[in-house]
Amino acid sequence: MSAIVAIVGRPNVGKSTLFNRLIQRREAIVDAVSGVTRDRHYGKSDWNGKEFSVIDTGGYVVGSDDVFEKEIDKQVELAIDEADAIIFMVDVETGVTGMDEDVAKLLRKVKKPVFLAINKVDNAKRAEDAVEFYSLGLGEYYTLSSINGGGTGDLLDALVKELPDVVEEKSELPRFAVVGRPNAGKSSFINALIGEERYIVTDIAGTTRDSIDTKYNRYGFEFNLVDTAGIRRKSKVKEDLEFYSVMRSVRAIEHCDVCILLLDATRGFDGQVENIFWLAQRNHKGIVILVNKWDLVEDKETNTIKHYTDKIKKAIEPFTDVPILFVSVLTKQRIFKAIETAVEVYNNRNKKIITRKFNETMLPIIEHYPPPAYKGKFVKIKFCTQLPTPYPQFAFFCNLPQYVREPYKRYLENKIREEYDFTGVPITVFMRKK
Numbered sequence: 001m002s003a004i005v006a007i008v009g010r011p012n013v014g015k016s017t018l019f020n021r022l023i024q025r026r027e028a029i030v031d032a033v034s035g036v037t038r039d040r041h042y043g044k045s046d047w048n049g050k051e052f053s054v055i056d057t058g059g060y061v062v063g064s065d066d067v068f069e070k071e072i073d074k075q076v077e078l079a080i081d082e083a084d085a086i087i088f089m090v091d092v093e094t095g096v097t098g099m100d101e102d103v104a105k106l107l108r109k110v111k112k113p114v115f116l117a118i119n120k121v122d123n124a125k126r127a128e129d130a131v132e133f134y135s136l137g138l139g140e141y142y143t144l145s146s147i148n149g150g151g152t153g154d155l156l157d158a159l160v161k162e163l164p165d166v167v168e169e170k171s172e173l174p175r176f177a178v179v180g181r182p183n184a185g186k187s188s189f190i191n192a193l194i195g196e197e198r199y200i201v202t203d204i205a206g207t208t209r210d211s212i213d214t215k216y217n218r219y220g221f222e223f224n225l226v227d228t229a230g231i232r233r234k235s236k237v238k239e240d241l242e243f244y245s246v247m248r249s250v251r252a253i254e255h256c257d258v259c260i261l262l263l264d265a266t267r268g269f270d271g272q273v274e275n276i277f278w279l280a281q282r283n284h285k286g287i288v289i290l291v292n293k294w295d296l297v298e299d300k301e302t303n304t305i306k307h308y309t310d311k312i313k314k315a316i317e318p319f320t321d322v323p324i325l326f327v328s329v330l331t332k333q334r335i336f337k338a339i340e341t342a343v344e345v346y347n348n349r350n351k352k353i354i355t356r357k358f359n360e361t362m363l364p365i366i367e368h369y370p371p372p373a374y375k376g377k378f379v380k381i382k383f384c385t386q387l388p389t390p391y392p393q394f395a396f397f398c399n400l401p402q403y404v405r406e407p408y409k410r411y412l413e414n415k416i417r418e419e420y421d422f423t424g425v426p427i428t429v430f431m432r433k434k
Contacts, residue, residue, distance in 0.1 A: 003052045003053070003084035003085065003163040003164055004052065004053045004054075004055060004082060004083045004084050004085075004250055004251070004254075005045075005052050005053065005054050005055070005083060005084065005085045005086070005087060005159065005163075006054075006055045006057060006082070006083035006085075006086050006087070007019055007054065007055065007056050007057060007086075007087045007089060008057050008086055008087070008088055008089070008103065008107075009057075009088055009089035009090060009100075009103060010097065010099040010100060010103065012091070013089045013090055013091040013119055014089060014091065014119040014120065014146045014147070015056050015057065015089050016056055017119075017146040017147055018087070018089065018117070018119070018144075018146035018152070019043070019054055019056035021146055021149060021152060022043075022045040022054050022152075022156075023043030023044060023045050023054060043275075043278070043279065043282070044279065044282040044283065047156040047157075047159070047160050048156075048157070048160050050160040050163055052084075052085075052160070052163055053250050053254065053279070055083070055250065077106065080106065080107070080110050080112065082250075082251070083112065084112065084113075084163060084164070085112060085113040085114075085115065085159060085162055085163060086107065086110070086112060086113070086114045086115070087115050087117050087155070087159070088103060088104070088107055088114055088115065088116050088117065088138065089117045089119055089146075090116065090117070090118055090119065090133060090136075091118075091119055091120055092118050092119065092120050092121050092126045092129050092130050092133075092143070093120050093126075095129070095132055096132055096133060096135055096136065100136065101136065104136040104137060104138055107138060108137055108138065113159075113162040114138055115142060115155060115158060115159055116133060116136065116138045116139075116140070116141040116142065117141070117142050117144055117155055118130045118133055118141050118142065118143045118144070119144060119145065119146050120145060120146075120147075121143035121144060121145060121150075121151065122145040122148065122150060126143075127143055130143050142154055142155040142158065173215070173222060173223050173224050174223040174224070174257045174258065174343075174346045175223065175224045175226055175255065175256040175257050175258075176223055176224070176225055176226065176256060176257065176258045176259075176260055176342050176346075177226040177252035177253060177255070177256035177258070177259050177260065177285075178190060178225060178226065178252075178260045178262060179249045179252055179253060179259055179260070179261055179262070179276055179280070180249075180261055180262035180263055180264075180273065180276065181263070181264065181267070181270075181272050181273060181276075183264070184262045184263055184264045184267075184292060185262055185264070185292040185293065185329045185330075186262050188329040188330070189260075189262060189290075189292070189329045189335065190214060190225055192329050192332050192335050193216060193225070193335060193336075193339065194214060194216065194225075214226075216339075221339060221340075221343055223343070223346075226252050226255065226256055249276055249279075250279065253276075253279055253280050253283055253285060254283060256285060257285065257286060257346055257349060258285060258286035258287070258288065258342050258345050258346050258349070258424075259276075259280040259285050259286065259287050259288070260288050260290060260338065260342055261273065261276060261277055261280065261287060261288065261289050261290065262290045262292050263289070263290070263291055263292065264292060264293050265291045265292060265293045265294050265296065265297050265308075265326070266293055266296055266297065268311075269311065269312045269315050274315055274316070277289070277316060278316075281319055281426050282426075284390075284391040284426050284428070285349075285391075285426075286342075286345035286346055286348065286349045286424050286425050287322050287345070287424050287425075287426075288322070288323050288325070288338065288341050288342050288345055288424055289312065289322055289323065289324045289325070290325050290326075290327050290338050291308065291312075291324065291325070291326045291327065292327055292328065292329055293328060293329075293330075294326040294327060294328050294333070295328040295330065295331055295333065305326055308326075309324050312324055318410060319426060321417050321422065321423050321424070322423070322424050323341045323344075323345065323423060323424050325337060325338050325341060341424075344423070344424070345423065345424035345425060348392075348421055348422050348423055348424060348425045349391055349392065349424075349425045350390075351392065351420065351421075351422065352386060353386050353420060355385045355386070358384060358385060358386060358394075359383065359384055359385075361419050362384050362396075362412075362415065362416070362419075363381070363384070365415050366381050366396075366412075369411070371398075371403070371404050371405075371408045372405075372408065374400075374403040374405065375403065377400055377403050378400075379398050379399065379400045379401075379403050379404055380398055380399050381396050381397065381398040382397055382398065382399075382434055383396075383397040383434065384396045384397065387430075391425065391426070391428075392422055392425055392426075392427045392428070393427070393428040393429075393430065394412075394416065394427065394428070394429050394430070395430045395431075395432045396412065396429065396430070396431055396432065397432045397433070397434040398431060398432070398433075398434055399433075399434055401431035401432055401433055402431075404431045409429045409431070412429050413427050413429050416429075
């Protein structure tokens with residue numbers, strides 16, 4: 001289970017730019033206008049062989065400084081509560097501001113690693129100006145330029161030293177995490193499965209708070225259900241629910257074998273749901289997508305399910321080999337089929353293919369369609385095997401692994417999926433020197 005790193009700070013200091021650099025994807029929108037980031041962004045990163053999840057706490061479009069400060073405090077408090085380490089970003093151009101001091105005041109009380117990152121330091125004069133940030137009382141700082149990457153290596157070197165080592169926890173029973181946006185029906189889904197009102201369910205988004213395990217043992221299935229769930233007092237429903245949901249989803253995803261991604265049919269497969277999907281994929285977890293509240297969708301026609309499925313598959317390309325079920329938790333329509341499917345995906349994730357049989361299957365396929373020549377060089381693949389990892393990874397040994405391009409790796413992945421059932425499970429293909 002890898003660690004969570006939260007990037008906090010006031011709006012427009014460059015948090016999203018650093019986030020995009022860490023996850024190596026242009027996922028968060030970056031603009032000179034403060035408060036562009038409304039949704040929470042989260043992704044996977046690694047440095048020096050150590051993996052960790054990153055959360056960009058974002059900014060807000062609001063009307064006054066007072067509201068600004070209130071919202072920023074809320075975000076930082078939640079990040080402090082959930083993250084294993086915190087990157088506090090400030091801006092050398094504007095210097096120390098009142099909002100920076102407020103955030104620093106909160107962080108000085110924290111018993112978790114806090115890294116003060118001073119952004120937009122891209123010349124010697126600005127490096128001298130950074131000295132004033134000692135006044136925040138957070139000790140050593142790191143100067144960087146998130147837009148061009150300067151200085152980020154030093155920050156990450158220090159960061160990963162403080163993070164726990166990644167351990168793939170293996171429990172006796174499979175762990176299925178029920179994740180999704182607030183008010184998608186996660187708690188109702190678990191209540192329907194276990195046949196009792198174990199979790200409080202209301203129309204208020206975010207009724208659920210803590211991740212709780214529920215042992216399920218019915219109809220020949222035995223596993224732990226992990227709900228991003230729990231009982232929440234009304235006095236606590238003042239927090240940023242979307243952000244809290246993200247933090248809990250990340251924790252649940254890190255700590256499970258299969259993610260049951262529940263989405264509201266009336267809202268669709270939106271950006272937040274897509275983010276959760278890709279986080280599960282990058283964590284190599286099995287995935288089942290459940291489209292809940294299907295009974296509330298009006299004007300259904302013969303091809304409505306097909307069109308809805310095609311739209312989801314378009315959003316998750318190229319990893320489209322994922323089961324998509326249309327359910328109604330309220331009427332219990334297809335919820336037990338959902339569990340059957342999750343068990344199948346779990347078995348697929350743990351599938352091991354004998355090396356001899358794998359070679360007998362794949363080598364003739366490769367011989368029929370070998371890797372295209374690159375720079376006049378011909379690649380010859382002589383041997384392949386499944387690696388002894390907790391999730392499906394395959395190594396293909398050849399003379400020139402550096403000349404095998406991504407499209408051919410996807411071709412090999414597609415052929416593996418055609419020959420063996422890995423539905424719902426991300427596959428990684430490596431090329432190795434023979």
